Amino acid sequence: MRRAFEVECTTSIYSGLLRMSDLLSLQPKLDIKLYLVAPEERRDKVEQEIQRPTFALREKVLPEVCGFLPFNECAKPSRESVSSSSHRPSSPTFSRRWRSTSLRSPTPDAPPCTAAPARAILFLSVSAEPRHDPKEPAVPIVHHAVRLSSAKRFGHRVPAAPLGIALQQVDVAVRRSVLMAFEGRSVAAGRPRAWFNAACDIRLVDVEGNDDTTLHFEAPELGEAAEELYLQAEIWPSRPPPGWTGFDVLAGVLQDVGAGNLDSERFDRPLLQRVAHFGRLLEAGFDALRVEEHRTGAPGEAVLDRATVDTARKLSASTPRAQAVRIAGLLDMVRMSTQSFAIKLDSGEEIRGVLAGGSVEVARELLSRRVLVHGRAVYRPSGRILRLDAERIEDGEGISGFWSKVPKPIFGRRREPRALYRPQTATSGVNAIFGKWPGDETDEEFDQAIKELS
Structure with a gap:
């Protein structure tokens, strides 16, 4: 293996760098060139994210072995295609003095992403390196964005207190929605079962935005995380489709609450109260929360705003x-x-x-x-x-x-x-x-x- 490429187009830069870092952690003796391929306009974001301590302070410093390759460079003819196979391109161009040196593309003699033979290149796609214990089977990971809008235009520089409220509320709401979908109740006593913890294992991987604040999460597919449940027969259609995630289940809850569905099976009174607790988030400076979901196969959004919170309170009271x-x-x-x-x-x-x-x-x-x-x-x-x-x-x-x-x-x-x-x-x-x-x-x-x- 000569090179590894991580291609980032619509997903977060941070998650791509994490996959690069995971590759080096799982294969510490691997000595290859690494390249992150992304649009030119995301160059500054790459430079910002790679300076995080988790990448810059590791044993094999990521800025020293990983280069940036813009998409427009991929379209240029490859010189290596006409050169000998023994040609050795220079190392990626993150300087050892990365704190004071701007991020640069690979040096002129470094090949674009089409340069080396296919058998000599490893592409790390968005789903090729899912988060899992290497000793356990891989669980497919799905990317979700949660968008927070505010008249204060926090963007990626969101204050810690409102961000903490958002993360706590989203995590609890996902967990209760998943439990409701599988067991018909949103609160249960005792220690959570293994399938439940696996199904609700959502991870925050990035925070970005200019006006709105966009939180990027990774969540496992329910059919793989809770596989034991999908192998069992059921007599009522309560189980979510296996390709859904906890965010998709939460989106269904929010849509039923927003519509004032009096006969919904997606929530009980404790879950309605949990949705009403999002009022704390709105009081902290945000106007609305939008959850990206893929239940229909195409991206969509479920909205939680003041009207949703008011409806949840009325449904709970009734x-x-x-x-x-x-x-x-x-x-x-x-x-x-x-x-x-x-x-x-x-x-x-x-x-x-x-x-x-x-x-x-x-x-x-x-x-x-x-x-x-x-x-x-x-x-x-x-x-x-x-x-x-x-x-x-x-x-x-x-x-x-x-x-x-x-x-x-x-x-x-x-x-x-x-x-x-x-x-x-x-x-x-x-x-x-x-x-x-x-x-x-x-x-x-x-x-x-x-x-x-x-």
């Missing part, structure tokens, strides 16, 4: 409170990896649930038998049941069909206390009774009047 229930039916499915189950009622309707307590092993022994589920019914803003949070599942042989019904919310939708207030008029409230009661009757007459009323 969601009926969870209530204790007992439901009888046929235990139709139990899934160990997500602690989930499905119960079929006597009417043929099916309700999915999550085992919040008890043993999954006990539930498996009751599979395809009539059971009685003790737990809490969780509702959507529309009032329809979303799931059952089961505390225990027991044998339901002989249990009456009276308990095999979809439970309706008893407490109704949540209402703001102020919505219960009624203004007092001349004929309502205290004024409706004040002065109406006789005040000159004797005790005997009062007692007699009470007896007649009773």
Whole structure:
């Protein structure tokens, strides 16, 4: 191998340099020429990023072995194509005094990207070096951009406090959205399972922008990160497509919230509250957050702004409170990896649930038998049941069909206390009774009047 080229066109420069650095770390004895190929207008960005300590302070200093090659140089004829194969081009042109020397293209006798034979060149594409443990199978990584707009035009020089809020909010929102997509709940007690941590392993790789602030992330494809779940059969279409990432799932949540979808399966009340917490980000100086997603195969955006936050709060307030229930039916499915189950009622309707307590092993022994589920019914803003949070599942042989019904919310939708207030008029409230009661009757007459009323 004679040379390695990293071609960057639309993805972040930082992620490309990381792949170069990873190559040198995985192959420390590798002695080849490295070139980062990018548009001429991104030259300054390359110079800025390669000066980061993670590249400049490593054992094999990246600025000393990696050169910049603009796209227009790739179009020029190659001299090496007519020279002998023993020709040795000079080293890449990052100076050892890179702190005071401007970034330059490879020296004149260094070949463009078409120079060497194909078998002598290694191209590091955007997805060729995914982030993973070298001892484990590679997980495909997808690039996502999260754009933050602000009247203050922070650009890439965003203050630390708002940036910290954005990163925290995005990370938690992705995790809760992924859990909701797979288990039907956005919050779960106990230690997260391995598939969940792998599916939510998002990484910030770059911050750039002039007016808007663009955060560049890398996220794993769910079908590979949570492969064990996709190998299992499912009885309801709740699982995201395997090519999606956590950002795609979050984008779906934001779109349903923004549309005010009362009957959505993509969120529960805790997830609505999490979306409403993005109000902190808007209070910190940003006007909107846009999440890049690829659910349709083409890039798109899901927007979170003040209207989205207000809608999330209203949906949360209108969601009926969870209530204790007992439901009888046929235990139709139990899934160990997500602690989930499905119960079929006597009417043929099916309700999915999550085992919040008890043993999954006990539930498996009751599979395809009539059971009685003790737990809490969780509702959507529309009032329809979303799931059952089961505390225990027991044998339901002989249990009456009276308990095999979809439970309706008893407490109704949540209402703001102020919505219960009624203004007092001349004929309502205290004024409706004040002065109406006789005040000159004797005790005997009062007692007699009470007896007649009773």
